[in-house]
Amino acid sequence: MIHTRALTKDFTVGRGEAVHAVRGVSIDIEPGELVAVLGPNGAGKTTLMRMLTTLISPTSGEATVAGHDIATHPARVRRRIGYVGQGNGAGHTQRVHDELYTQGEIYGLDRRAARTRADELIEALDLGALRERKVSDLSGGQRRRLDVALGLVHAPPLLFLDEPSTGLDPQNRANLWEHILRLRERHGMTVVLTTHYLDEADTMAERVVIVDHGRVIADDTAEALKTKLAGDRLTVGSPDVRTLSRLAEALPGARDLASSGERLELRVSDAPTAAAELLFAARDAGVPVTAVQSHRPTLDDVFLTLTGRSLREESSEVSK
Amino acid sequence: MSTLVRDTRIVMARELRPVRRDPFSVIFGMVQPLVFLGLFGPLLVGSLGGQAGVLGGSVWQWFVPAILVMTALFGTSATGANLLFEFQTGAHERMLVTPLSRPALLIGRALKEMVPLAGQAVIIVLVMTPFGFRPHPGGALIGLALLAVFGIGLGSLSYALAIAVRKQDWMFWAVQQTLIFPLMLLSGMLLPLETGPSWMRVAARFDPLAYVVDAERALFAGEWSADVAWGWVAALTTAAVGLAVGIRAMVRSAE
Numbered sequence A: 001m002i003h004t005r006a007l008t009k010d011f012t013v014g015r016g017e018a019v020h021a022v023r024g025v026s027i028d029i030e031p032g033e034l035v036a037v038l039g040p041n042g043a044g045k046t047t048l049m050r051m052l053t054t055l056i057s058p059t060s061g062e063a064t065v066a067g068h069d070i071a072t073h074p075a076r077v078r079r080r081i082g083y084v085g086q087g088n089g090a091g092h093t094q095r096v097h098d099e100l101y102t103q104g105e106i107y108g109l110d111r112r113a114a115r116t117r118a119d120e121l122i123e124a125l126d127l128g129a130l131r132e133r134k135v136s137d138l139s140g141g142q143r144r145r146l147d148v149a150l151g152l153v154h155a156p157p158l159l160f161l162d163e164p165s166t167g168l169d170p171q172n173r174a175n176l177w178e179h180i181l182r183l184r185e186r187h188g189m190t191v192v193l194t195t196h197y198l199d200e201a202d203t204m205a206e207r208v209v210i211v212d213h214g215r216v217i218a219d220d221t222a223e224a225l226k227t228k229l230a231g232d233r234l235t236v237g238s239p240d241v242r243t244l245s246r247l248a249e250a251l252p253g254a255r256d257l258a259s260s261g262e263r264l265e266l267r268v269s270d271a272p273t274a275a276a277e278l279l280f281a282a283r284d285a286g287v288p289v290t291a292v293q294s295h296r297p298t299l300d301d302v303f304l305t306l307t308g309r310s311l312r313e314e315s316s317e318v319s320k
Numbered sequence B: 001m002s003t004l005v006r007d008t009r010i011v012m013a014r015e016l017r018p019v020r021r022d023p024f025s026v027i028f029g030m031v032q033p034l035v036f037l038g039l040f041g042p043l044l045v046g047s048l049g050g051q052a053g054v055l056g057g058s059v060w061q062w063f064v065p066a067i068l069v070m071t072a073l074f075g076t077s078a079t080g081a082n083l084l085f086e087f088q089t090g091a092h093e094r095m096l097v098t099p100l101s102r103p104a105l106l107i108g109r110a111l112k113e114m115v116p117l118a119g120q121a122v123i124i125v126l127v128m129t130p131f132g133f134r135p136h137p138g139g140a141l142i143g144l145a146l147l148a149v150f151g152i153g154l155g156s157l158s159y160a161l162a163i164a165v166r167k168q169d170w171m172f173w174a175v176q177q178t179l180i181f182p183l184m185l186l187s188g189m190l191l192p193l194e195t196g197p198s199w200m201r202v203a204a205r206f207d208p209l210a211y212v213v214d215a216e217r218a219l220f221a222g223e224w225s226a227d228v229a230w231g232w233v234a235a236l237t238t239a240a241v242g243l244a245v246g247i248r249a250m251v252r253s254a255e
């Protein structure tokens, strides 16, 4: 559905100074996939998406999207994709139903079909009570649902969502996701979204592409990324941390051991099994253990392993 | 070609929908011209009305056609702000990802400018008739058509300006205000240039607005003079240049 080869975008800002927003991205996304592009603010997610949706042309590299080259056949690409940008797609002076109707006309539906389609989407995205409301009078969550509806008018085989849930409260986010997933189920859409919410990428996406400084630094299922790149964490309490460390070193996949006071922390490939093993070994060696706690890694741990920085901190810093 | 026409119609219909839903918004574009009519008109009568010949027979006959041009000037030159707003919200970006033809995004918007403008002009003419304004019917219709063509051009230029300054949006009003007042004063819209210094009359020859104002005065008086022809030349040129510049800007507006 999407194939990019060394896709690159440089912006010139100020006096000939170049910003390398996207640097040589090559990815392949198959029909039906649900892919989250995760990365801190400024990583190049929006720029990547703006190239794939034909809004801006790449500095170098190539891409085919929905079967057509973005450089040579942008018009064909546009017919086959839906796009929900970072801002508000719906014009603020328009009314909800009007804007959906116009979108239908743009994609070649006749009057009646455009009206029916607008009604269907209003129903599907729970906008019924807001039909005649002006967009500027909608709440953030309602407006976002309308934006998604606009992206779906022509039932595109491929849908791009740029930070669909940024700025929404947890309930509205969950609600929006429910809608997106249901519509995806019904239409068998391929969905590519960007986010800087770790939990969103983790729980919703089947595949996570981590982007940093314009490059793809990891690409796999969230589970595989966590297991391969971060591993579980184990925290063990004991008055004899020294002996315990020695025993822990023998555990499968043990690394990053760190002890402080009566606490030992380490990474292992499978925390529950390792915990049991360590407990047996400690008992045999006569080392008392006061507490054991295991943590599954998060995508933030993955990002930390890859870059030495925490995604959580970066995102909150920029959004301040 | 047929997609261009179809897309232009879609864009125009979308732009007109808020006007249709809220017809009173048309009135806001008339605030400044009405202020000039109500507050400046009487002063004009007081100071120049007595000097026979300067303004012709009736002050209103001289002033109302000019106020119609002023309505076009204020309304259509400000319309780029609407597009600027759609840049900021993301609505314009959404349209650029659809298969809509990019020239249509400009032409549809520019053509739409005719509608509120015609509405405003008709209201002004109707309001002024009881005060002794007597438009020549045929001339008035042609005058409105001339104004519509000119409005398309000004609107296009306003959109082009909005696109050019989209990354420093405060510049929009700075440039618009800086251009609008010299154009207006040099056109002889508010006060006759005949009483001004000769350099002003020379400068006025380069102001397309001046030709449009003269043509409107002639048309509303039912005089078929060369002024009318020159007015059409000015309006058509403004429309052609405006559309060309605007379309170019629109095609590049995604970057």
Ligand SMILES: Nc1ncnc2c1ncn2[C@@H]1O[C@H](COP(=O)(O)OP(=O)(O)O)[C@@H](O)[C@H]1O
Binding pocket: A011, A012, A013, A019, A020, A021, A039, A040, A041, A042, A043, A044, A045, A046, A047, A048, B255
């Ligand atoms: N139109 C532009 N002109 C100049 N620089 C830009 C432009 N768009 C994005 N950038 C820069 O490119 C980098 C990537 O931005 P972006 O793609 O918006 O990141 P993200 O969506 O991941 O937050 C940033 O450094 C940003 O400042």
Ligand SMILES: [Mg+2]
Binding pocket: A045, A046, A047, A086, A163
């Ligand atoms: Mg972004």
